[in-house]
Amino acid sequence: MKLLIFLFLLLSWEASVEAKIIEPMIDSSHKRVILGQDATRALSLWKADFSLYKFNDFMKPVQDLYGDSKDELPMIVKGNFNSDDINDVALIGRSEAKEFIVVLISDLKTHSYNVYQISESEASEPNTIKNNVEDKIFYGLNTYLSLLRASEILSMTRESRVSKKKITSPQITDVVQVEVYLSSVTQGYYFDGSKMIPFFGELK
Numbered sequence: 557m558k559l560l561i562f563l564f565l566l567l568s569w570e571a572s573v574e575a576k577i578i579e580p581m582i583d584s585s586h587k588r589v590i591l592g593q594d595a596t597r598a599l600s601l602w603k604a605d606f607s608l609y610k611f612n613d614f615m616k617p618v619q620d621l622y623g624d625s626k627d628e629l630p631m632i633v634k635g636n637f638n639s640d641d642i643n644d645v646a647l648i649g650r651s652e653a654k655e656f657i658v659v660l661i662s663d664l665k666t667h668s669y670n671v672y673q674i675s676e677s678e679a680s681e682p683n684t685i686k687n688n689v690e691d692k693i694f695y696g697l698n699t700y701l702s703l704l705r706a707s708e709i710l711s712m713t714r715e716s717r718v719s720k721k722k723i724t725s726p727q728i729t730d731v732v733q734v735e736v737y738l739s740s741v742t743q744g745y746y747f748d749g750s751k752m753i754p755f756f757g758e759l760k
Contacts (some may be wrong), residue, residue, distance in 0.1 A: 561672045563633060573734045575663075578593050578670070579644055582605055582625070582627075582629055582632065582634065584624045584625060584626055585624070587622070588610075589631070589632050591608070591745055592711070594668055594669055595660050597754035598635065598660055598669040598671050599658075599671065602658075602671040605651050605652045607650060607651070608647055608648075608649040609630070609631040609649050609650070609682070610631070611630065611744060612628040612696075613682035613696060614631070614682070614696045614700060615685075615687050615695060615696030615697065615698055615737070616696070617738075618630050618698060621700070627703060628699070628702060628703055628736075629701075630648070630700035630701065631649065631700070632645055632648075632701065633646050633702060635703050635732065636706070636733075637659060637661055637729050637731075637732070638661050638662065638727060638729065639652075639729050640662055642662035642664070644659060644660055644662050644664070645659070645664055646658070646661075646701050646732040646749075647660070648657045648699070648700070648703075650679045652679075653678065653679055654676055654677070654678065654681035655678065656702070657673075657674040657675045657701075657734060658672060658673050659671075659672045672747070672752045673752075674732075674734070674752050678710075682695070682696050682697050687699060689738060691703055696734055697736065699735070699737075701732060701734060702736070702742075703730060703731075703732060703738070703743055704730065704733050704755075705730050706728040709728050709731065710728055715718075729746055730746075731745065731746045731755045732746075743755075
């Protein structure tokens with residue numbers, strides 16, 4: 557009887573380990589990304605030739621924005637976009653001549669990630685993109701990702717009650733932001749349960 561109980565517990569443990577989603581990791585010291593098998597599989601099913609941009613693809617002033625964070629690099633941010641306590645990720649990369657910004661949302665039912673596209677645009681080779689920053693020329697990508705955490709949104713919500721601005725949400729989640737260096741252009745996106753939606757201070 558004890559042996560049967562032991563075998564049952566062992567099989568249950570193995571099943572739980574096997575079912576666990578492998579979350580992407582950021583190696584901040586080497587500025588690289590380890591996507592893991594689940595994220596890699598999801599991206600391969602979505603677009604087989606998709607490749608994530610590398611840290612050095614971004615111009616130097618953008619690189620300098622990122623220190624030792626384990627949650628953010630210019631081409632990836634990790635956050636909880638669907639409130640399930642599993643890290644989701646937003647990515648910038650390319651497939652053939654197109655550049656894509658996508659978000660991988662964890663699915664606990666299938667123990668995998670689903671890919672949601674935010675944008676698609678024409679891609680250029682990073683080393684051919686010329687940027688003028690304070691009369692200095694830098695080559696590389698100038699569009700990058702950042703994370704607006706749920707705690708920051710909650711803080712905005714408290715401030716809005718004082719200023720009477722409308723910033724509300726039935727369920728606060730992290731928001732991914734797409735930024736352009738030294739530009740007022742910053743667009744946030746949040747997950748509404750079925751797609752990524754632009755964030756303008758209110759999660760509907």
